[in-house]
Amino acid sequence: DAKTTQPTSMDCAEGRAANLPCNHSTISGNEYVYWYRQIHSQGPQYIIHGLKNNETNEMASLIITEDRKSSTLILPHATLRDTAVYYCIVRSRNNAGNMLTFGGGTRLMVKP
Amino acid sequence: EAQVTQNPRYLITVTGKKLTVTCSQNMNHEYMSWYRQDPGLGLRQIYYSMNVEVTDKGDVPEGYKVSRKEKRNFPLILESPSPNQTSLYFCASSSGTSVGTDTQYFGPGTRLTVL
Numbered sequence: 001d002a003k004t005t006q007p008t009s010m011d012c013a014e015g016r017a018a019n020l021p022c023n024h025s026t027i028s029g030n031e032y033v034y035w036y037r038q039i040h041s042q043g044p045q046y047i048i049h050g051l052k053n054n055e056t057n058e059m060a061s062l063i064i065t066e067d068r069k070s071s072t073l074i075l076p077h078a079t080l081r082d083t084a085v086y087y088c089i090v091r092s093r094n095n096a097g098n099m100l101t102f103g104g105g106t107r108l109m110v111k112p
Numbered sequence: 113e114a115q116v117t118q119n120p121r122y123l124i125t126v127t128g129k130k131l132t133v134t135c136s137q138n139m140n141h142e143y144m145s146w147y148r149q150d151p152g153l154g155l156r157q158i159y160y161s162m163n164v165e166v167t168d169k170g171d172v173p174e175g176y177k178v179s180r181k182e183k184r185n186f187p188l189i190l191e192s193p194s195p196n197q198t199s200l201y202f203c204a205s206s207s208g209t210s211v212g213t214d215t216q217y218f219g220p221g222t223r224l225t226v227l
Contacts, residue, residue, distance in 0.1 A: 032212050043116070043202055043218030044155070051212065091211045097170050098143060098206065098214050099157040 004088045009107040012082075018075040020106050022088030025069040030093045033064060035073050036100065037084040044087070044100070047073065078110045114139045116219035118203050124225045125193060133188045133222050135203030143206040143214060144186040145170070146178065148199040149221075155202070161186055162209050193226040200224075 005023040012018040024033065034049040048055055048062045050071075055062045061074040075082055085105040091098075116137045125131055137144065145160040147170075157170030161180040175197055177189040186205075190197060201222045208214035 041200065041221065041223075043204075043220050044216075045218065046215045049212075049215070093211050095211045097157055097160045097168060098145070098209070098211055098216070099160075099170060100147070100155055100204075100216060101157075102155045 004090055004103055006086070006088050006104065006106045008104065009109065011109050011111055012075075012078045014080060014110055014112050015077055018073075018078040018082065018108060018110070020073040020075075020086050020088075020108065021070065022073070023070045024088070024090045027068050027090050028092070031090045032093075033062065033068075033071050034089045034091055034100075035060070035062065035086060036089065036102070037086045038102075038105075039081075039084040044102070047086075078108075080110050080112065082108065083110045084108060114217070116203055116205055116217050118201075118219040118222050120222060121220060122223050124227065126227050127194055128192050131190050131193060131224075133190075133201060133203075133224070135186045135188065135219060136184050137186075137203075137205040137217070138184065139205060139207065139217065140183065141205035141207050141217075142183070143209045143216075144180065145204045145206075145216070146176070146186070146188050147202045147204065148172065148197075149202060150199050158188070158201075193224075195226050198224060198226050 035047040087102045087105040146158040159178040203219040204216040206214040
């Protein structure tokens with residue numbers, strides 16, 4: 001699976017959009033971009049994933065650049081409960097065990 | 113409510129005393145998996161199961177056993193626990209069985225300490 005690079009930490013004001021960037025410049029054609037988050041020591045939570053097109057669900061939007069070398073997760077109206085570590089993961093269709101491998105992630109702090 | 117449950121949530125035990133961590137999901141998911149999470153090492157897969165009676169090793173299977181006799185349950189067995197198995201353990205399940213179709217739901221975690 002391709003490696004990802006994320007900022008170590010970010011702050012966001014409550015009610016504002018949180019934009020979390022992820023660089024995956026070595027991504028290949030059969031690799032998906034997934035986002036998960038983890039609130040301190042709780043079970044990770046799936047947010048969204050995509051291959052080429054932008055995606056939106058009830059939690060967030062995922063914007064993938066045309067060359068697929070980077071992406072941005074957007075939480076449209078961040079709340080205090082969105083404070084967590086956010087993991088951007090690139091996963092190959094050839095991933096036999098559907099393994100999730102988290103890197104360092106971005107620690108998002110939503111402030112009142 | 114759709115969920116993955118794990119028991120116990122916290123366990124302190126001694127070296128060599130066999131233990132089982134249970135995992136159960138109520139979403140009729142085919143795929144289930146066990147991970148451990150350690151500071152600085154991130155999330156590592158122990159075992160996974162694509163369906164009933166089908167299990168396979170992940171990245172760090174040594175010292176662990178699993179079974180999948182029913183779709184909803186996927187227990188993790190430590191036959192002879194050692195201190196290096198002290199960790200935070202997560203069970204996960206997914207309806208999809210391939211990357212691109214899977215959205216893994218995680219349990220709340222089991223914090224295991226082996227003395």
